[in-house]
Amino acid sequence: MIELNGIEKSYGELKVLKGVSLSVAKGDVICIIGPSGSGKSTLLRCINYLEEPEAGEIRLDGKIAYRDIVRGRIVARPRAEIDATRREFGMVFQDFNLFPHMNVLGNVAEAPVRVRGLTRAEAERRGVALLDRVGLANKVDSWPEELSGGQKQRVAIARALAMEPKAMLFDEPTSALDPELVGEVLEVMRFLAAEGMTMIVVTHEMGFARQVADRVIFMDQGQIVEEAPPEQFFAAPRMPRTKAFLRMAQQES
Amino acid sequence: MDLLNLSVVAEYYPVLLRGFGMTILMTLIVITLSLTLAIPVALSRMSGNFLVRLVGGTYVELLRGTPLVLQLVYIYFVLPGVGIRLDGFVAALVALTLHYTAYLSEVYRAGIQSVPKGQTQAASALGMSRGQTFIRIVLPQAVRTVTPALGNYFISLFKDTALASVVTVQELLFSGQIIAARTYQYFTIYTVCMIMYFSVGYPAALFVRWLEKRTSGGYARRRRRQKGGQA
Numbered sequence: 016m017i018e019l020n021g022i023e024k025s026y027g028e029l030k031v032l033k034g035v036s037l038s039v040a041k042g043d044v045i046c047i048i049g050p051s052g053s054g055k056s057t058l059l060r061c062i063n064y065l066e067e068p069e070a071g072e073i074r075l076d077g078k079i080a081y082r083d084i085v086r087g088r089i090v091a092r093p094r095a096e097i098d099a100t101r102r103e104f105g106m107v108f109q110d111f112n113l114f115p116h117m118n119v120l121g122n123v124a125e126a127p128v129r130v131r132g133l134t135r136a137e138a139e140r141r142g143v144a145l146l147d148r149v150g151l152a153n154k155v156d157s158w159p160e161e162l163s164g165g166q167k168q169r170v171a172i173a174r175a176l177a178m179e180p181k182a183m184l185f186d187e188p189t190s191a192l193d194p195e196l197v198g199e200v201l202e203v204m205r206f207l208a209a210e211g212m213t214m215i216v217v218t219h220e221m222g223f224a225r226q227v228a229d230r231v232i233f234m235d236q237g238q239i240v241e242e243a244p245p246e247q248f249f250a251a252p253r254m255p256r257t258k259a260f261l262r263m264a265q266q267e268s
Numbered sequence: 269m270d271l272l273n274l275s276v277v278a279e280y281y282p283v284l285l286r287g288f289g290m291t292i293l294m295t296l297i298v299i300t301l302s303l304t305l306a307i308p309v310a311l312s313r314m315s316g317n318f319l320v321r322l323v324g325g326t327y328v329e330l331l332r333g334t335p336l337v338l339q340l341v342y343i344y345f346v347l348p349g350v351g352i353r354l355d356g357f358v359a360a361l362v363a364l365t366l367h368y369t370a371y372l373s374e375v376y377r378a379g380i381q382s383v384p385k386g387q388t389q390a391a392s393a394l395g396m397s398r399g400q401t402f403i404r405i406v407l408p409q410a411v412r413t414v415t416p417a418l419g420n421y422f423i424s425l426f427k428d429t430a431l432a433s434v435v436t437v438q439e440l441l442f443s444g445q446i447i448a449a450r451t452y453q454y455f456t457i458y459t460v461c462m463i464m465y466f467s468v469g470y471p472a473a474l475f476v477r478w479l480e481k482r483t484s485g486g487y488a489r490r491r492r493r494q495k496g497g498q499a
Contacts, residue, residue, distance in 0.1 A: 063393055065389055065392060065393060094397070094398065095397065098392075098395050098396070098397055099395070101392065101393065101395050102394065102395025104393070105393075106390075106393035108386060108389070108390060108393075110386060112384075112386040112387060112389065112390035113390075114387065114390070114391075114405055115409065115486075115487055116408045116409055116412070116487055125394075125396075125404065126391075126394035126395060126396060129396055129400050129404060130394065130395045130396055130397075130400070157488075158486065158487050158488035159487075160486040160487060160488055161488050171390075174394070175393075175394070178394055178395060
């Protein structure tokens with residue numbers, strides 16, 4: 016469903032992605048792990064074009080997304096078309112990025128009203144149902160500032176789901192949370208995975224990757240070093256860099 | 269000596285009130301115009317296009333770097349030389365609007381830039397267009413941040429309308445000058461003018477201080493209070 020071919024991205028002199036290719040089928044749950052600065056968040060942001068890669072192509076359902084190659088040169092498509100592709104992906108950010116000037120229901124209903132043209136009443140009806148699914152039916156009228164980090168992140172998940180995306184992108188969704196709040200967010204994500212949602216998750220939660228992922232990807236220095244099913248990935252990693260990283264991660268936990 | 273001559277006030281108060289009305293009218297017109305015009309100017313200064321940025325930047329720096337009185341005099345006395353003849357009232361409105369648009373655009377720019385990048389990214393990720401993101405996500409947060417600063421500029425605008433007297437607009441100060449010249453009751457007339465300005469300026473300043481307090485906290489309590497205080 017999602018295909019990345021030879022994605023490259025630099026910030027000035029620094030090359031953060033050095034030709035990354037990845038294929039994700041419908042219903043796949045992919046966990047991307049790796050040290051900070053390995054390019055995993057950037058890769059995720061290339062998928063919904065929050066970052067524009069310099070080279071490589073992104074395909075959604077077989078069709079090239081966001082831009083065309085005209086006579087060997089990359090030409091970005093009109094912004095409206097980029098927006099249209101972008102909304103096929105729901106994104107959850109490390110620091111939530113809820114809209115502070117809207118209440119919880121407003122956060123969830125905003126994009127369906129503005130982008131998909133739903134009536135406010137319909138968007139709110141669906142919003143309440145989604146908030147119920149993430150266990151926040153009683154917080155509909157609350158304001159983001161009144162919520163805990165875990166609650167905020169669950170609202171953010173509901174907000175992304177409200178656009179009925181084809182796939183969900185999670186950018187370290189639990190990294191900004193107090194340890195005791197991590198569980199409630201992972202539980203919602205597990206639930207989503209069980210429902211068959213296609214998910215790409217950048218995370219440091221090894222337990223989650225082990226239990227939920229169909230495939231685990233280890234990235235380092237802008238490249239995919241190793242890609243394997245979780246049982247194999249964690250029990251018998253092949254690459255030395257993966258082994259070293261997993262050993263370090265284990266020591267920390 | 270009886271400095272305060274109330275009979276002069278009794279005789280001329282309609283003139284003063286008319287002048288005061290003119291002062292208020294000019295303030296309101298310029299607020300409306302500059303509040304609106306400052307948005308495109310602020311956006312031009314953040315444009316990706318170098319030329320657009322240059323034009324916006326030049327305009328803002330020119331108007332911030334020269335005295336308002338000179339700008340006003342320039343428009344009224346110099347522009348007729350190139351065939352643009354404006355009456356005093358219009359010239360004053362143009363000068364004040366140009367001047368305050370420059371300042372307010374800087375306030376807007378600061379406000380817009382104070383909204384975290386993550387907000388725009390979240391909106392983009394939801395498929396919202398640039399326009400929708402700006403109007404629904406960035407602007408409301410920016411406006412809230414800058415409201416107290418805007419209030420302060422409105423107060424100084426209210427006082428700066430007195431400069432229109434230089435180009436014969438009969439606002440409050442000029443009305444006072446006319447009466448004072450005719451009656452020689454300088455102390456009385458100018459004291460009354462002072463009181464009239466202060467009677468608006470001071471409550472406005474108090475209001476801005478209250479706004480500052482109200483917009484400094486979170487969003488929740490404010491809304492709750494509006495709904496009838498269940499928090």
